[in-house]
């Protein structure tokens with residue numbers, strides 16, 4: 253090998269960069285070649301500077317802040333994924349003609365870690381009842397529009413996410429149900445309101461078992477009449 | 485943290501355990517930051533890159549091969565994200581600023597600067613001065629190997645380059661850096 257070849261090897265001077273055999277050959281050559289030895293010294297001087305740079309480890313100024321920034325992004329990514337999944341299914345469900353006739357019946361389904369619960373959101377009972385040909389609408393309409401039955405959801409009501417969404421005083425919890433005034437519920441019914449509600453629920457419950465969710469969706473889809481005839 | 489503990493945490497993360505993930509983040513965020521900082525030479529960019537990296541880790545945990553070291557996988561992700569940012573920064577710099585604002589070896593004011601580093605900022609200045617003129621591949625390989633101190637194999641995995649290509653780029657990078665230092669400072673005469 254000529255000096256050019258050895259020069260290349262000189263630059264691969266750190267552990268594991270040359271094979272033993274290459275390293276031996278290089279040492280042999282350096283014994284007999286002054287110009288390559290000189291080059292090796294120069295490289296060594298630069299490497300000392302590089303070592304100094306390497307020995308300074310960049311410092312995270314505020315580790316807690318970085319962790320919380322990361323985790324808040326992770327949590328919102330997680331909530332987005334889950335609520336998106338639920339929402340997509342809901343919208344599919346809603347697109348079914350039979351369900352759309354009922355116009356405002358919505359079923360939000362949430363699974364807990366081990367629990368498995370239906371969160372039922374009945375919206376605009378008045379028109380629901382009208383469309384079902386019911387006369388008793390008046391007796392219901394000032395009452396609960398948004399009804400949730402779940403201990404998980406009751407816990408959720410105490411979490412900040414839901415409180416942000418529905419200001420305190422505009423809902424009350426009775427018998428594991430969250431009751432929301434008719435006036436306040438309208439904002440929830442806008443798609444962005446529903447989106448944030450679903451996202452809040454998803455981020456609080458965290459575990460959504462996709463298979464179980466699919467099973468419930470299917471179940472509800474088949475038995476939609478139980479939804480649309482609410483109020484009878 | 486032991487490998488077993490790391491694998492246990494990863495197992496819990498795969499089941500979408502956010503608290504387990506938080507432990508993983510606490511354990512590895514400084515490694516990730518060090519690499520991002522050395523590549524990007526800017527605290528804010530590095531911090532953003534680390535956040536983006538961990539979100540990607542969380543989302544793509546199912547793609548992690550448990551037979552490999554977690555840090556190697558993490559480094560691959562941090563490297564990819566940092567490189568994307570580096571390319572964007574370089575593009576913007578070309579578009580929006582004059583050549584004068586680019587850091588160069590001339591930013592190192594005197595030989596004393598070559599000795600001590602006391603802050604992220606000083607570090608960034610030093611690394612930029614040494615590596616800013618290098619082609620991206622050389623810069624990447626040099627940073628992973630000589631600054632982050634990964635093995636050649638780890639560099640190969642993190643960069644997606646073959647071992648041979650890693651060595652070739654490493655050789656060019658070191659040679660270029662040596663030449664620049666020599667031109668500027670007669671560095672070979674520096675005492676250790």
Ligand SMILES: [Zn+2]
Pocket residue numbers: 254255258281285286287288
């Ligand atoms: Zn020679």
